[in-house]
Amino acid sequence: MGRAPCCDKANVKRGPWSPEEDSKLKDYIEKHGTGGNWIALPQKAGLKRCGKSCRLRWLNYLRPNIKHGEFSDEEDRIICSLYANIGSRWSIIATQLPGRTDNDIKNYWNTKLKRKLMGLLPASHQRIAPFQQSSPQNLSSFPSHSHSSSLSSSIYSDYYNHNSNHYYMPAPTSSFTCLEPISVPSSNYTNTTTASTLNPFYQNQEPLASIISPMQYYPIKDSSMLVFGSETSCSSSDGSCSQVSLGREVKQEDMGFQNFMFGDHQNMNNINHDGGEEYVDQWTQKPNGHIFQTQQTAMDYDLEVIRNLISSNSNSSNSNNEYLSVDENKTEEKGVYYNY
DNA sequence: AACAAGATCAACCGCTTAGGC
DNA sequence: CGCCTAAGCGGTTGATCTTGT
Secondary structure: OOOOOOOOOHHHOOOOOOHHHHHHHHHHHHOOOOOOOOOOOOHHOOOOOOOOHHHHHHHHHHHOOOOOOOOOHHHHHHHHHHHHHOOOHHHHHOOOOOOOOOHHHHHHHHHHHHHHHHHOOOOOHHOOOOHHOOOHHHHHOOHHHOOHHHHHHHHHHHHHHHOOOOOOOOOOOOHHHHOOOOOOOOOOOOOOOHHHHOOOHHOOOOHHHHOOHHOOOOOOOOOOOOOOOOOOOOOOOOOOOOOOOOOOOOOOHHHHHHOOOOOOOOOOOEEEEEOOOOEEEEEEEOOOOOOEEEEEOOOOHHHHHHHHHHHHOOOOOHHHHHHHHHHHHHEEEEEEOOOO
């Protein structure tokens, strides 16, 4: 048999939470924790709410260290970079932004950041799908518009600030630097500690550079294995502060299309040269024991990709499928599976 | 000042996944 | 192994706030 039903929807309060309810929930959780059972919690806490609602309220609002207010340029960068790589996996993105919830990030993306990225158009035109207006040439001229918004200028500041401490791969034609401005030391990485230490922003966090786009870093001389460490910051998704590591505990679905590099040599990535175009063979071990090889071009993602994602998402109710379709254009699965 | 339109974001909905039975 | 439910997650909604006319 299964478990008891979630809640009787007819007898639960809905809508905005009152300060009294917030107080009750917060007090209860601070004293007793969630007990691993959200369904039973509201009754114990004296709340006439669905457990699901309590969970959401706690995770998105009442939980300690929740950060509200303006997103920084750095956060903007992280969000758009991750979005380019993993799509709308808000909970995963949230793990890289301590204090931010997936809901927050999702709202921010949908209401502000997306528009910033598309902000090359006047505000009065931004509701029109840009891809139906812009030629590829226009898109590729993005950097020349980079001072049109704070986001753009911050993003491109690194693009223009070429120096030996930055590894980035400006795409030959289009140059989306959301993907690029994470500073990376010039030495080859072999472990998380190195990346984290040399990137102050990522101290105590994942070395995001490796998540954003591993592909962007491989041209560094020879094989530059980027390895995820463990994540100790709270995930917005479950509030349990469990270890969330994109490299180690990422869900199966997150691994299939994202060419994350993993520690423990679970991945064996080789750089190849094929007719002048670099690509990477990636060997990704899935949780089910399969080893999954993908191939990806060196150019990886750029602004156009993000814009296409935005565009295709707005044209479809199934954003996941849309995202994957874009990804599939970039990634050629060889369809080789190895069972352990 | 009043109204409309747009922007924001908390909350809900519904689907997927994991795990108990 | 299949059924069932809780938890988790992303998409969507709608109330409220802000801005423009």
